[in-house]
Amino acid sequence: MRLSSAAKKAVIDKAKAIIVEKNGESHLNGISSRFVPVDDKWGVKFTTRGNSYMSETYTRQRRGFRLGIAPFCFGIFEYTCELVGYKGEKFLATFTCYITEIVKVLVNTYGMFYTDDVPSAFVEAIENLINMCQEKLGFRFWDYHAQNLGINENGEIIIIDWGDES
Ligand SMILES: Nc1ncnc2c1ncn2[C@@H]1O[C@H](COP(=O)(O)OP(=O)(O)OP(=O)(O)O)[C@@H](O)[C@H]1O
Numbered sequence: 001m002r003l004s005s006a007a008k009k010a011v012i013d014k015a016k017a018i019i020v021e022k023n024g025e026s027h028l029n030g031i032s033s034r035f036v037p038v039d040d041k042w043g044v045k046f047t048t049r050g051n052s053y054m055s056e057t058y059t060r061q062r063r064g065f066r067l068g069i070a071p072f073c074f075g076i077f078e079y080t081c082e083l084v085g086y087k088g089e090k091f092l093a094t095f096t097c098y099i100t101e102i103v104k105v106l107v108n109t110y111g112m113f114y115t116d117d118v119p120s121a122f123v124e125a126i127e128n129l130i131n132m133c134q135e136k137l138g139f140r141f142w143d144y145h146a147q148n149l150g151i152n153e154n155g156e157i158i159i160i161d162w163g164d165e166s
C-alpha cells in the first residue's frame, strides 16, 4: 500500500473540502468521530474530541494494519475551518483528522440493517462469534459490536473502529 506524498496531499486536500461540505450531514456519523468518503478508495475520519484522542486512535489503527486486522490509514492532521450552523451563523471548528482506506462494512451503523452485499446469515454468525468471545473473555463492553467490523479485499474480517471505547 504505497502512495506518493503528492498523492497523499491530494487526498488530504480533498478531505478538507469534504469536511466543510459534509459537516452538517448526519450520514455515517459515529458517536466519537465522523467518517465521510473522500473518493472510492479513501475516507476521512474526524473528531472534535481533540488531538490526543485521535492520535491514540490513529496509532492503534496503524498498529492494527501492521497486524493485518485494520484498514490502512495515513496523514493525521489538524484542520480549523469556518462552518455555517443551522441558523446560518458562522463559527470556527477545529478537527483532528486522518485518512483511512474504505472497506466494506458488515452492518450499516445508523440504519441497523445489513449492507446489501453481505448476507444477513453471515452477519448473524459474526454476532454469535462476538458473543462467544465475550463469554470466553468473561467480560463485555458496549462497543464490541458488528457495526465496528469490516471486510478487507481478501474477505477477512477486520476492525474499523479503533477509538478508545473499542
Ligand atoms: N474504514 C472504513 N470503511 C468504511 N466505512 C467506515 C470506515 N470507518 C468507519 N466507517 C463507517 O463510519 C461509522 C463510524 O465510524 P467509527 O465506528 O470508526 O466511529 P465511532 O465514532 O467510534 O462510531 P461509534 O461511536 O458509533 O462506534 C462506522 O460504523 C462505519 O459505518
Ligand SMILES: [Mg+2]
Binding pocket: 030, 147, 148, 161
Ligand atoms: Mg464505531
